[in-house]
Amino acid sequence: MPIEMPKGLPFSVDTWTPASKRKRHHFLTHAHKDHAQGISAHASFPIYSTLFTTTLIRRYYPKVDESIFIGIEIGQSLVVEDPDGDFTVTTFDANHCPGGVMFLFEGNFGNILHTGDCRLTPECLQNLPEKYIGKKGKEPRCPLDYIFLDCTFGQFRSKMPSRHAAIQQVINCIWKHPNARTVYLTCDLLGQEEILSQVSQTFSGKVYVDKIKNSECLKALELTVPEILSQDPSSRFQLFDGFHRLYERAEEKISEARSNFQHEPLIIRPSAQWYACNEGVSDTEMRKKLRFDQAVRDLYGVWHVCYTIHSSRDELEWALELLAPKWVVSTTPSCKAMELDYVKKRCQRAFDDSLWKLLDFGTVASLDPCEAGKSNSCSNLMERIPNRCAEEAESEPVVISTHQRKRLSMSPPSKRPMLTLFGRARLGLEYSILQHELNEIVSVGSYSLERASTEAEERSSQKDKVIKVKLQKSVESNRMADDELGCISSIGIEGTDRMKFEERLESERISDSAHSKFTYASKEFDMQKRVAISSIGFSRSYDENLRRFYRSVNVPIPQPLPSLVKLMDANKKMKKKM
Template sequence: MSVNGKVIPHTPLAVDFWQVRKCPSARLFFLSHMHSDHTVGLTSTWSDRPIYCSPISAKLLKLKLQVKEQWIHPLELDEPYMLPLDSIGKETLTVTLMNANHCPGAVMFLFQGYFGSILYTGDFRYTPSMLREPCLRTNTTIDVLYLDNTNCDPTRTLPSRQRAAQQIKEIIRSHPHHNVVIGLYTLGKESLLVELAMEFKTWIEVSFERMETLRALELPDVFTTDPGAGRIRVVEQSEIVSATLHQWNREYPTLAILPTSRPLVSFHPNLHVVPYSDHSSYQELEDFVSALKPTSLVPIVGKVPGTLSALMPNKKRHEILVPESVQRYMSRQPEIDHTRSECMSLIRSLIRPPAPRGVIFESPVRDFKMSSEGKASSLEQDASEEGMGIDNDEDDSDCILIDLSENPTPAKSPKGAGNLWSLNIVQTVSEEMAMAESVPFSQLTQSNFAPVEIVTNTVASLKPVMTTRGPFQVIPEVNEDTVSTDSDTSQHSGHGTESTDSVTLMQSSSNNDTCVSCDCLTVVQSEYLEELERSLLLLLPFTEEDTRSYGVLDRSLVQQFRISPLRNSDKDSICN
């Protein structure tokens, strides 16, 4: 889509131009009206720069584009406003908004300041009453005229909107038994619809989206969203094509009307193109330029013919000197909204997952004395700095150790509701035990490794594992294989490819101290495992029947179901 906006040279002003990267010196932005070709680049994320417009355009900015209200500054029409052009209040400009006679909320801007007088028409339909505006009636010299030249073609003539509206009424009257479909853009020509509703005493059927806009404009109550409630229906201009028009006429005789100044050719006998335009004709532009006599003329779209440029006086515009304070204002970066930045920081902190409380993600047996240069020590230090796994509440005297030497096992939901992750809680220990890693190894005693009550599945078996991978030496640890009748539930979660999933790694070192400490730990862990196994045996549900002797098996049974060849000694024992 074309961009019908301009950045005013030698000023911090931009009109209908929203591509900030292409106008880094612009600080004050002005919106002439809400047609989409004048809002290219303007979205709900607009920030840090004020937008000045009419009160109606301000409503539509919030409704249609969701621009934040803090950046929208509505200005009343025909009232001069003074705006700063620097950050110290030394340079100012005066801006006056005038009705552009184009669509709801459309305005022209008259800028007056160190740069002279600039009139920016935006899209407009000229009427002689515009020359009677107070700001133009005081013999104001227009140094630069930014002119809407959409219909600046000397070979084409356009009727006034009153004559075009009368032509549309005649077409509808000549087809009294037809429904009427009118193709329009999202905004514009609402006054024509109200006029047709009053003339034919009918509701105007519109879409829900258009109704939302019409309510914001506070127009007369002649519109409805009920299908079939009125004879006249409004659709998007792009909907009026050959296929839809044939479909409408198969259902019911239907007229289609396109009120536009575009040179379109009818493709159906029931399609009528009427030159109803919200842009000035060439003759109207000539009248406007002849009356204003601007020093220079800048077309908003394309070029203007030489015949129009010849109407301007042969005066040379004086050189513009940009004040130093304005230059600094145009070169500095817009102020950052600190409140918005703080809110974003707060949101990010809330999204970040909180540190677990009351849980230490460590194995029940750890390396209590590692080299400070080792990799495991650095990982532990990072974890402690982040406060992971340590409960800071003074009321809690115990914490829970969780065995991560095995991958967390996904437990199958009985109703197929997904996997439920379960953690194997190994034991409950005192706070002194949990903090034992800060105690030197030499001060530890056998009581530190006394067996404690097991709070998980008592059928589980604990086996020491010793593995060496790559350049790391592995410390024996305890693996807990959960006993389950379902083989699927005993599978790990699929993270087994990582080398640190089921073992604790310690970087290899040539220091003798490290080797000695590893040997000592192996002995301590072995004793600890023996104690755990004994405690497990005491808790297993053995009965007297399990330990009763059944005597010697019959020889014929042994010979019939031999698992391995019998040795001579075995044969003798059977014979005896």
């Protein structure tokens, strides 16, 4: 799922929620369902998209009003008027699917490239403005401030074949099985119609698409390649659903052909998903997945070809080296951009002014390494526009409107949720924005947290309340005793008086041990309940390697997370007492 754009930006991209609806401008990169989810309920004027994307979305969601769309085609630039300052948006081919684009935003907020879903090949990047593209060993004249990047295969280290080479592998696989009476192609995703077109052209046969089973895919194919479609169910080439019970249906097709003493049908799946998923895979299967130069058959009889409309890890690293952005944000959770070598080397540094402003926090007055240790408090936060190119800054001075200063001004630290290393920062920008914008009560099953706590209080007995009161008194008395003991030590009282005092203190603590154990069990229950409600607020629910990695980033934070500090102190005290 796409992520919400940071609060400091006036636009949303590919998100249709109550939060994104509050944005003044909306952009849609392409017509895949996961990028248009919620558009029927939360669409609002204006939505910028290509004509093809608009047409297909209108077919998928007839209730969406066509008048809220504003057309913007590949290579076109528009100036968008906004109360906080006009900005320019330019579209570029995303090399993903028909109508799919990347958006380049240029304004007071900086220079931002949002790739949507993309495959960043050299042909794709050469269309970007020259000032944003560097050369080998040399950074671009105007580095991007931010790039919101499709990192779907950011963990996949193998080199994927080009789309043209993968299509040729599909054709070669069909040539090698001339006796297959039926060829099932799992090409029901927008962006794979080129495979169907090449197969139809090579073998002079049309492709049958079931109107009932593949209605949405048929709508897209009627717009892209209507000439290859057939209504004859006996056609040799047929579209096959590549997601729902694929392997079960494949085995059924093969078993049916064997029982009728016919040649097995050929089932081809052009996708990188099979190659990228290695969980529970045998060594034999793993060795098969290392072959990217030809189609590979799996245990179920399905032939796989590594065809992808997303960038491989190598392509992402190469693109980032050329673009050299200041910050990289993954549009595919969970923080996959953090695993890229470029991000580890270039982007793991202290938050600069532009990032604080993008998050709609005030920016740190000085994050110089020499001065970072002096103060990390929120009182030093200020507001400043990100640095732009020197050549542009001279000709176009940045002017901040009064409305913009008011909207971006930071509220007092006590009223604004802190962005901390152990809190929202570890989850990426999408979570840091969503969590402090939403004020909804977290639900646990069919009961809200508020209702659950109320019922718990009603069920608690009067005896438990009395124990809690006694426990508070005992804790206070222990603290007073500790203070007294400190005072006795400081003034030098020794001998019998001191021994008697320590014995009395120890007896009082022992008498309250039952209450301490009750409190410890109660806190353990509360901790388990909070983890069940939400793992976002509890760092122990994350893998140890992930937490160690984030601690090593050395990000300066305004304040430590109070709840975590108190929790650690409470745990230490309880362990000592037990």
